[in-house]
Amino acid sequence: MQYLSTRDYGPVSFDQVLADGLAPDGGLYLPIDYPQISPDQQKIFQNKSYIEIAFDIIYPYVSQAYEAQQLKDMLEKAYANFDTAEITPLKKISENCYFLELFHGPTLAFKDVALQLLGLFYEALLKKSDSFKTVLGATSGDTGPAAIEGLKNCDKVRIYMLYPYGRISDIQRKQMTTVAAKNVVPVAVEGSFDDCQNLVKEAFSDANFRKEMHLTAVNSISWARLLPQIVYYFYAQSRLNLQQGQVPHFVVPTGNFGDIFAGFVARYMGLEADFTLAANQNDILSRLVNNNDYSQKEVRASQSPSIDIQVASNFERYLFELNGRDAQQTAQMMHDFKQRGLLELPTDTYEQLQLEVSAAAVSEVETTKTITNIYKKHGYMIDPHTAVAVKAAEKLKLKQMVCLATAHPAKFPKAVAAAINIFPDLPQKQQHILQKEERFVKIAPELTALKELMRQ
Ligand SMILES: *Cc1c(COP(=O)(O)O)cnc(C)c1O
Secondary structure (H helix, E strand, O other): OOEEEOOOOOOEOHHHHHHHOOOOOOOOEEEOOOOOOOHHHHHHHHHOOHHHHHHHHHHHHHOOOOOHHHHHHHHHHHHOOOOOOOOOOEEEEEOOEEEEEOOOOOOOEOHHHHHHHHHHHHHHHHHHHOOOEEEEEEOOOOHHHHHHHHHOOOOOEEEEEEEEOOOOOHHHHHHHHOOOOOOEEEEEEOOOHHHHHHHHHHHHHOHHHHHHHOEEOOOOOOHHHHHHHHHHHHHHHHHOOOOOOOOOEEEEEOOOOHHHHHHHHHHHOOOOOEEEEEEOOOOHHHHHHHHOOEEOOOOOOOOOHHHOOOOOOOHHHHHHHHOOOOHHHHHHHHHHHHHHOEEOOOHHHHHHHHHHOEEEEOOHHHHHHHHHHHHHHHOOOOOHHHHHHHHHHHHOOOOOEEEEEOEOHHHOHHHHHHHHOOOOOOOHHHHHHHOOOOOOEEEOOOHHHHHHHHHO
């Protein structure tokens, strides 16, 4: 399998995709075509484990980089840290309502599904090239812990994870600062999340520093992060026992458009499914789907911070597919969007999009009420991101739904307690981090301070 960028660079190998993250032309990598999983193969998935299904889905994309057995070993290792053999269990709470629980990994959010495997991909890549990498990232809460957990055992990788001092939850911070690995440096920046992101951008745009440090990013524009997420859509379908002619309807709380796009890739590969995009009060994506209005506004902080976005970085991939894989047109549209902060799709493209996805936006009050209602009715605790999905499905009057439960309720205890008056307990396995000693470095939001730290 070869890869090309949404702005026409390529073809390149999977290893190159992994090493680059973002393509050199500023575009995002996608496979040249999508391997097909036939209905018969999908039927067999009913009798296969999560890891066996993962192998069938992922192998065609990486077979030039790894032997079959090597990938099998990686999958076993990546998912050994999950607290259930089902990896992403499907919970039925009523006749027509399911939750796909994606929070059973070490940091309690769905990002573990991808980042646990990404760490092993990196390890294999660096072994081959006898080189090292410095991962530099900024986190508003969930990506940082998941990236650290995924990469902490790669001895050829050093990780600097920037977070805004005093502005992330205690659990999120402790998941980063209590990791006792010498190659992990949590960096508290005296500023906002935007300050952290700007520092990262500045460091990456300093070509000499980038080269000197062998800098790399692990944000969600990386194809290698999307790839493992395709699996749970097929897995969910195989566990649903739907009647002939029925297709699953996935409802996805969406920020950077990575998770839902992985679902679309599953569909390009032959999965029959419907999709709903759920947004919070930061509704650029639902405005696009419902009104063909993709215009940037100020981000307003919400209870579901992982989907507080202004621009969805993975949207370019979907745009490329909607444009019939026309790289030039895609590049032009992205360029216009950057200039004007605004995008309007041509009528036929917009009509196509409306056939492929529905959307709804959910307010803060609705989020809280939904956490309350689901707990009262079903005794099931959900986190605010999952609540956004449930409410979006209700607004669209879906008859049947599989909501992606992207975080464990204990990761957002304040929002949950505000709704049901109970502080959700951390799972047993996580409780030790509450007592552990914390270790981090604090810096001013200045590039010189960051560079000095990294050169030490
Ligand atoms: C990252 C995240 C999301 C959003 O996923 P995208 O791929 O950015 O759309 C949703 N929920 C939680 C809990 C997350 O951490």
